[in-house]
Ligand SMILES: Cc1cc2nc3c(=O)[nH]c(=O)nc-3n(C[C@H](O)[C@H](O)[C@H](O)COP(=O)(O)O)c2cc1C
């Protein structure tokens with residue numbers, strides 16, 4: 073990036089650097105940080121770096137396509153957007169810009185989105201899934217589900233790794249509080265009233281989750297949600313074969329292997345290391361993965377190990393911070409272009425050609 077000119081970011085690391093240089097320090101820490109010693113956060117990317125690819129040659133790669141389908145919807149490629157809260161923290165157009173930049177990709181919208189669901193849906197051109205945390209106030213939870221249904225969302229994603237938001241040392245040190253001009257506008261005011269109040273030693277988000285999230289929730293409660301909404305139900309935050317079998321037994325439609333980007337249980341495995349046991353136990357149930365995907369090569373590894381799609385969390389927010397909808401589009405295009413190239417050079421022209429033989433254990 074020499075020459076004294078501001079280079080156009082063309083790798084994800086450049087988008088991260090641009091966001092780090094422009095966002096307020098405490099917003100960057102909230103975005104970038106993880107729980108505890110941030111071991112799991114580092115491990116998510118390190119575990120991808122340990123894998124090597126096994127290329128096959130002479131397979132006719134004149135026509136390579138990453139197209140796929142998921143829960144009955146056609147997707148141009150298997151790279152989607154993970155739910156991340158409060159996009160207006162980094163760009164005034166928030167989730168509307170994200171939905172525009174998604175350009176047909178799968179977009180999972182956070183319960184704590186900072187723009188109205190109807191506006192997000194109006195800007196979207198691909199599948200929209202609504203992420204939920206289980207609130208103590210089930211009437212408010214159900215109200216959000218109804219708003220998502222009315223806006224035309226295609227599925228519900230219940231995040232199950234967050235009975236409470238974990239202690240994140242950077243946020244605790246900063247006493248991080250979402251600024252007053254940014255709010256979770258889709259969740260009833262009764263639940264969000266105290267969401268901007270930090271407390272000695274914890275961020276506002278951590279404190280608010282302790283107050284509002286229902287920690288009594290069990291597998292048996294999933295029936296309550298299923299009885300009330302016809303939308304497919306996806307569980308986000310599965311890391312073991314045991315929980316995958318329970319998800320199947322409870323009629324869940326898909327699972328997302330996730331450790332919340334290293335923001336919840338520090339010490340949880342890297343998602344790519346948990347993926348195979350979940351895929352084996354899933355017995356055909358669709359499995360997605362998020363956490364540490366930073367290139368098309370990483371995406372190819374996860375897809376080869378059995379993920380049906382990967383989701384990007386922080387990289388999408390870097391793109392949004394840098395250039396709004398265009399930045400989100402650029403981040404997705406970069407990863408999809410790299411994935412297509414990796415498919416070409418590993419001799420796997422379609423996702424159906426990609427299996428575990430494309431990846432070797434550890435280098
Ligand atoms: C700033 C930020 C906010 C997040 N907010 C949510 C959220 O509201 N709901 C949720 O289920 N996951 C949330 N996550 C977790 C992401 O959905 C995802 O699991 C994680 O970011 C993926 O890892 P990656 O950032 O390494 O791609 C958040 C992550 C970040 C970085």
Ligand SMILES: O=C(O)C(=O)c1ccccc1
Nearest residue numbers: 157184237277281332335
């Ligand atoms: O920051 C997060 O990772 C997250 O999941 C969250 C939870 C509650 C409110 C806002 C964000």
